[in-house]
Amino acid sequence: MRSSVVRDMFAVTSDPRTISFAGGHPGPEAFPVDELRSITDAIISKYGPAVFQYGSTEGHAPLRRNISALMQETYGLLHDPEDILVTSGSQQALYLLCRVFLNPGDLVITENPTYLGALNIFRSFLADIRTVEQDEEGMNISALEECLAELASGGQKPRFIYAIPSIHNPTGVTMSAERRSGLYDVADRYDIPVIEDDPYGMIRYDGLAVEPLKKLDARGRVIYVGSFSKTVSPGLRTGWIAAQSDIIRKCTIAKQGDDACSVTMAQFIISDFIESGAIYRQIERVKEMYREKRDIMAEALREMIPRASFNIPGGGLFLWVALPEELNAMDLLKKCLERHVAFVPGCNFYTDHGGANMLRLNFSFPSRDRIHEGLVRMAEIVEAELARSGVLN
Amino acid sequence: MRSSVVRDMFAVTSDPRTISFAGGHPGPEAFPVDELRSITDAIISKYGPAVFQYGSTEGHAPLRRNISALMQETYGLLHDPEDILVTSGSQQALYLLCRVFLNPGDLVITENPTYLGALNIFRSFLADIRTVEQDEEGMNISALEECLAELASGGQKPRFIYAIPSIHNPTGVTMSAERRSGLYDVADRYDIPVIEDDPYGMIRYDGLAVEPLKKLDARGRVIYVGSFSKTVSPGLRTGWIAAQSDIIRKCTIAKQGDDACSVTMAQFIISDFIESGAIYRQIERVKEMYREKRDIMAEALREMIPRASFNIPGGGLFLWVALPEELNAMDLLKKCLERHVAFVPGCNFYTDHGGANMLRLNFSFPSRDRIHEGLVRMAEIVEAELARSGVLN
Numbered sequence: 001m002r003s004s005v006v007r008d009m010f011a012v013t014s015d016p017r018t019i020s021f022a023g024g025h026p027g028p029e030a031f032p033v034d035e036l037r038s039i040t041d042a043i044i045s046k047y048g049p050a051v052f053q054y055g056s057t058e059g060h061a062p063l064r065r066n067i068s069a070l071m072q073e074t075y076g077l078l079h080d081p082e083d084i085l086v087t088s089g090s091q092q093a094l095y096l097l098c099r100v101f102l103n104p105g106d107l108v109i110t111e112n113p114t115y116l117g118a119l120n121i122f123r124s125f126l127a128d129i130r131t132v133e134q135d136e137e138g139m140n141i142s143a144l145e146e147c148l149a150e151l152a153s154g155g156q157k158p159r160f161i162y163a164i165p166s167i168h169n170p171t172g173v174t175m176s177a178e179r180r181s182g183l184y185d186v187a188d189r190y191d192i193p194v195i196e197d198d199p200y201g202m203i204r205y206d207g208l209a210v211e212p213l214k215k216l217d218a219r220g221r222v223i224y225v226g227s228f229s230k231t232v233s234p235g236l237r238t239g240w241i242a243a244q245s246d247i248i249r250k251c252t253i254a255k256q257g258d259d260a261c262s263v264t265m266a267q268f269i270i271s272d273f274i275e276s277g278a279i280y281r282q283i284e285r286v287k288e289m290y291r292e293k294r295d296i297m298a299e300a301l302r303e304m305i306p307r308a309s310f311n312i313p314g315g316g317l318f319l320w321v322a323l324p325e326e327l328n329a330m331d332l333l334k335k336c337l338e339r340h341v342a343f344v345p346g347c348n349f350y351t352d353h354g355g356a357n358m359l360r361l362n363f364s365f366p367s368r369d370r371i372h373e374g375l376v377r378m379a380e381i382v383e384a385e386l387a388r389s390g391v392l393n
Numbered sequence: 394m395r396s397s398v399v400r401d402m403f404a405v406t407s408d409p410r411t412i413s414f415a416g417g418h419p420g421p422e423a424f425p426v427d428e429l430r431s432i433t434d435a436i437i438s439k440y441g442p443a444v445f446q447y448g449s450t451e452g453h454a455p456l457r458r459n460i461s462a463l464m465q466e467t468y469g470l471l472h473d474p475e476d477i478l479v480t481s482g483s484q485q486a487l488y489l490l491c492r493v494f495l496n497p498g499d500l501v502i503t504e505n506p507t508y509l510g511a512l513n514i515f516r517s518f519l520a521d522i523r524t525v526e527q528d529e530e531g532m533n534i535s536a537l538e539e540c541l542a543e544l545a546s547g548g549q550k551p552r553f554i555y556a557i558p559s560i561h562n563p564t565g566v567t568m569s570a571e572r573r574s575g576l577y578d579v580a581d582r583y584d585i586p587v588i589e590d591d592p593y594g595m596i597r598y599d600g601l602a603v604e605p606l607k608k609l610d611a612r613g614r615v616i617y618v619g620s621f622s623k624t625v626s627p628g629l630r631t632g633w634i635a636a637q638s639d640i641i642r643k644c645t646i647a648k649q650g651d652d653a654c655s656v657t658m659a660q661f662i663i664s665d666f667i668e669s670g671a672i673y674r675q676i677e678r679v680k681e682m683y684r685e686k687r688d689i690m691a692e693a694l695r696e697m698i699p700r701a702s703f704n705i706p707g708g709g710l711f712l713w714v715a716l717p718e719e720l721n722a723m724d725l726l727k728k729c730l731e732r733h734v735a736f737v738p739g740c741n742f743y744t745d746h747g748g749a750n751m752l753r754l755n756f757s758f759p760s761r762d763r764i765h766e767g768l769v770r771m772a773e774i775v776e777a778e779l780a781r782s783g784v785l786n
Contacts, residue, residue, distance in 0.1 A: 014449070028442035036445065037437040044430040049421035052429065052626035056407070088481060088652040095651050117653075124650045233445035235657030257517045258488050259481040260510075263656040264628030 013342050019374035022342040024169075024230070024317055025365040030289055031233060032282050036269060039276070043268045055264040057256045058248075059086025059240070063271035067226070067240050070274050074202055077215050079224075079242045085251050088262045090199055090227035090239035092255070094118055097160075097195060097223060098125045099254040100247065107158040109147065111139050113349030113358075115169045115197065118162055129351050130158065136311070138175025139163060141182035148190045160193045160223070165213050166201035170320045170349045170360040172313025174210055184216045192221075193247075199227040202283055204315035205291035220244040228270055230317065230364075231283055236266040290317065290364050297363040297371050304379035307386070317364040320346070322357060323382065326389040329359045332381060339377045406735050412767035415735040417562075417623070417710055418758040423682055424626060425675050429662060432669070436661045448657040450649045451641075452479025452633070456664035460619070460633050463667050467595055470608050472617075472635045478644050481655045483592055483620035483632035485648070487511055490553075490588060490616060491518045492647040493640065500551040502540065504532050506742030506751075508562045508590065511555055522744050523551065529704070531568025532556060534575035541583045553586045553616075558606050559594035563713045563742045563753040565706025567603055577609045585614075586640075592620040595676055597708035598684035613637040621663055623710065623757075624676055629659040683710065683757050690756040690764050697772035700779065710757040713739070715750060716775065719782040722752045725774060732770045 013020035044051050058064065064081040071077040087093040094117070102108070104126035110118065112131030122129050130151075132144045144161070151157065163183065165175040175183070187194045196213045204210070214224040220243075227239040241251055255261075273279050294312070297319055301308055310321045323329065329345035336342065346358025363371060406413035437444050451457065457474040464470040480486040487510070495501070497519035503511065505524030515522050523544075525537045537554070544550065556576065558568040568576070580587045589606045597603070607617040613636075620632040634644055648654075666672050687705070690712060694701055703714045716722065722738035729735065739751025756764060 023447070025447055028446065031442045031445040033437065033441050033445070037434065040437065041430065041434055044426065044433065048426050049424045052424040052426070052628045053421065054416070054418055054622075054627045088656075091653040092651060121650050124647075229447075234447045235445045237652060237654070237656045254517075257514050258485060258651065259630060260484040261628075261630070263481075263630045263659050265659065266656050 012337055015340065018340045018342055019366055019370045019377070020342045021361040021363070021366065021374060022344050023362060023365060025362070026230060026234065026286075027289060027293070027364050027367075030286050030364070032278065032285070035278055035282075036233070036273070039269055039272045039278075040265070043265075043272055047268065051265050051268050053264060055261045055267060057252050057261050059084070059262065060264065060267035060271055062275070063267045066271050066274040067242075070279065071226070071242065073280075074209070075212055075215060077212065079214075083243060083245050083248050085241045085248050085255065086262050086267060087239045087241060087255070088259055089229060089234070089237040090197065090225050091117060092237075092258070093225045093239050093241045094121050094195070094197070096251045096254045096258065097225075097241070098122065098127070099258075100250040101159045101193075102127050107151065107156060109144070109158045109161040110351075111163060111168065112351060113170055113346065113355055114162065115164060116344070116348045118197065119349070119351065122162075131351050134168070134171065134173060136173060138165060138168070138173050138179045139183060141179055141186060144183065145186050148186065148192070152190065157190070158192055160195050161187055162195045162197065163213070164197045166198055166210050167204065167313060167316035169200070169316065170318055170344075170346065172311060172316055172318060172320050174314055177210075180213050181216060184213060184221070187221050188219060193223055194221055195223045195225060197225045199230050200316040202231055203286055203290065205287050205294065206312075206314045214242065223247060231286060232270060232273060232279065236263075236270060238262065238266050238270045293363040293368065293371065294319070296368050297361065297375070300372055300375045301361075304375050305382050307382070317362050319361045319363060321359050321361055323359065324386065324391055325357050326391050327357050327382070327385055329355075329357060332359070332385060335381045335385070336378055339381065341374045341377045405730055408733065411730075411733040411735055412759055412763045412770070413735045414754040414756070414759065414767060415737050416755060416758060418755070419623060419627065419679075420682060420686070420757050420760075423679050423757070425671065425678070428671055428675075429626070429666070432662055432665045432671075433658070436658075436665055440661065444658050444661050446657060448654045448660060450645050450654050452477070452655065453657065453660035453664055455668070456660045459664050459667035460635075463672065464619070464635065466673075467602070468605055468608060470605065472607075476636060476638050476641050478634045478641050478648065479655055479660060480632045480634060480648070481652055482622060482627070482630040483590065483618050484510060485630075485651070486618045486632050486634045487514050487588070487590065489644045489647045489651065490618075490634070491515065491520070492651075493643045494552045494586075495520050500544065500549060502537070502551045502554040503744075504556060504561065505744060506563055506739065506748055507555065508557060509737070509741045511590065512742070512744065515555075524744050527561070527564065527566060529566060531558065531561070531566050531572045532576060534572055534579060537576065538579050541579065541585070545583065550583070551585055553588050554580055555588045555590065556606070557590045559591055559603050560597065560706060560709035562593070562709065563711055563737075563739065565704060565709055565711060565713050567707055570603075573606050574609060577606060577614070580614050581612060586616055587614055588616045588618060590618045592623050593709040595624055596679055596683065598680050598687065599707045607635065616640060624679060625663060625666060625672065629656075629663060631655065631659050631663045680708075686756040686761065686764065687712070689761050690754065690768070693765055693768045694754075697768050698775050700775070710755050712754045712756060714752050714754055716752065717779065717784055718750050719784050720750050720775070720778055722748075722750060725752070725778060728774045728778070729771055732774065734767045734770045736771075
């Protein structure tokens with residue numbers, strides 16, 4: 001097992017002087033503190049001891065019903081609450097799925113680049129990770145099909161395909177409808193489950209909501225993983241898996257051994273936050289806040305580091321930035337940390353040697369002023385590096 | 394992986410008609426609901442967004458300091474807060490330790506019988522579980538030594554010894570001081586870590602506090618696992634590992650992959666509950682409540698099922714009961730569930746075919762009236778079974 005770069009960065013970013021573009025933290029101003037405080041007080045008053053007792057491994061029954069209602073309301077997705085497992089964050093959801101699906105050496109397919117937290121879990125299970133390239137419409141489906149055909153010709157079959165179809169981490173890309181149905185068809189034809197990781201799907205800033213892959217799922221191939229970390233609170237560690245009964249049953253057994261059940265109080269809080277409708281207002285609030293921060297960062301970046309190139313993501317918490325190829329983001333990070341600025345070098349999202357000049361910048365956590373100040377410092381370092389590497393000569 | 398019998402029982406016990414002696418649930422009257430409510434409100438007022446943000450994987454720093462202080466105050470045990478990992482219940486603590494220590498087929502030594510939750514985790518890691526018998530003073534140290542010598546002669550070495558020295562689950566036995574030092578010496582001589590699982594050590598009803606094995610630990614062999622589930626709230630899912638730095642570091646990496654961090658709010662609450670001194674009052678309250686329930690159950694059992702034999706445990710939540718050998722506790726359970734009474738048949742705590750006539754009865758959860766009513770029903774069934782088996786003829 002190796003320590004995740006993102007989490008190691010927590011140590012650096014815990015220094016209050018550090019301006020962190022590194023993690024995936026919500027902005028402190030985004031938490032609905034007063035609402036959560038009154039909900040918490042109300043549920044303790046109303047349910048008393050039940051809020052502090054063990055809960056079932058599957059999760060608090062009203063929360064499972066409310067998650068089902070949320071998926072229906074947001075995506076028009078009908079899913080039986082019985083086939084939902086509440087998890088301790090979507091991190092645990094991915095972990096449990098690996099525990100259920102993977103033996104050492106088993107094949108897993110992911111987009112390249114992809115969420116480094118997922119890569120770290122797959123690696124810790126000693127998975128053999130194969131990757132499929134993506135472009136601005138998402139995963140390259142012909143490449144996926146080629147990959148699967150080649151594996152099949154060698155008698156090999158991946159245990160699952162891991163994908164982030166909506167507002168990909170780190171690229172920000174949302175897979176087109178055509179690619180989604182292509183992905184589903186190929187997975188169906190090759191009889192391979194797809195894990196759809198969807199922490200950002202509900203916080204889309206521009207354009208219409210995109211339907212999750214799960215909505216195409218006539219034959220129960222898609223394992224949907226959701227999270228309240230980016231919409232409500234990551235500290236409440238509440239995520240979920242929506243999948244076929246047999247998968248939910250196996251993940252539940254795995255969860256029994258892992259942490260027995262998730263925190264009862266957190267589940268009561270989130271359940272009430274959905275049921276009262278507060279979550280829909282909160283999602284709108286978060287969208288507005290982060291859209292603005294995204295635009296502030298994009299504008300400052302264009303102005304201060306004009307040689308950086310990037311697309312504007314339609315949602316999520318990150319800009320995915322390419323620097324001139326002469327620059328190495330790991331070297332840059334070292335220098336930036338000396339000036340108390342942190343980010344995640346792009347190479348960490350790749351399984352191969354890709355992404356050396358890429359970096360992922362988070363805009364949800366830092367304040368507007370700190371976004372500006374952090375980019376001022378980065379720009380100075382980038383300029384110096386460019387001069388040193390001869391690009392500016 | 395197999396589903397734990399205790400947790401499967403949750404389904405049956407969720408029927409409000411069922412009188413459950415099965416789980417390890419605190420009594421609903423034991424939760425300090427009002428205190429927890431004001432603490433929760435106060436911490437949200439005081440710390441605001443921080444209560445809802447991601448925390449570090451190691452755990453909330455003030456909580457780690459307060460756990461260290463609690464161990465010192467209760468046991469005179471000095472342990473660096475830096476070498477404490479906060480876990481999502483002691484279930485996760487055991488799980489992470491297995492993730493760090495075990496490969497499939499690795500040897501593990503436990504007492505026989507032992508906590509079935511631990512056995513289930515060890516089995517899920519495909520461990521080769523070897524057991525050592527115990528008597529009223531705890532683990533038989535000569536038997537342990539014989540077992541280790543035999544393994545060593547075959548070039549084998551267990552990865553760890555798992556023990557519950559204080560108020561054993563299910564037997565209720567507290568290991569004598571002599572046996573503790575024997576266990577430590579043998580483990581030290583054979584260079585094997587000992588996992589000391591201690592969920593009940595702080596809630597001892599009779600006699601003096603017993604020092605944990607960890608206190609003998611001059612050479613860093615003992616991995617102490619603690620829990621707030623039985624003292625404060627199992628729904629807050631807060632436990633800890635206190636061990637050598639290298640083990641804490643490895644468990645922290647394992648936790649990063651598993652659930653990233655434990656619930657921030659729960660950690661703030663428990664931290665404040667210790668720091669304010671409320672935990673010491675709460676432990677006294679719980680002791681008094683459960684001592685009384687223990688005595689009610691013991692008396693009713695003596696009166697109603699006089700052929701049952703058992704010792705009075707000095708703490709913990711269970712009576713460990715032997716029925717006449719003609720009776721089989723699994724058969725009895727089936728009949729009891731029809732009458733809406735649940736318990737855990739003793740065989741589930743054994744790795745061999747032991748304990749067929751044993752049962753574990755929880756007295757912390759049911760009310761006094763229900764303890765009485767449940768035993769009335771059980772007594773009728775036991776009588777009928779004894780008559781059927783010819784014991785009463």
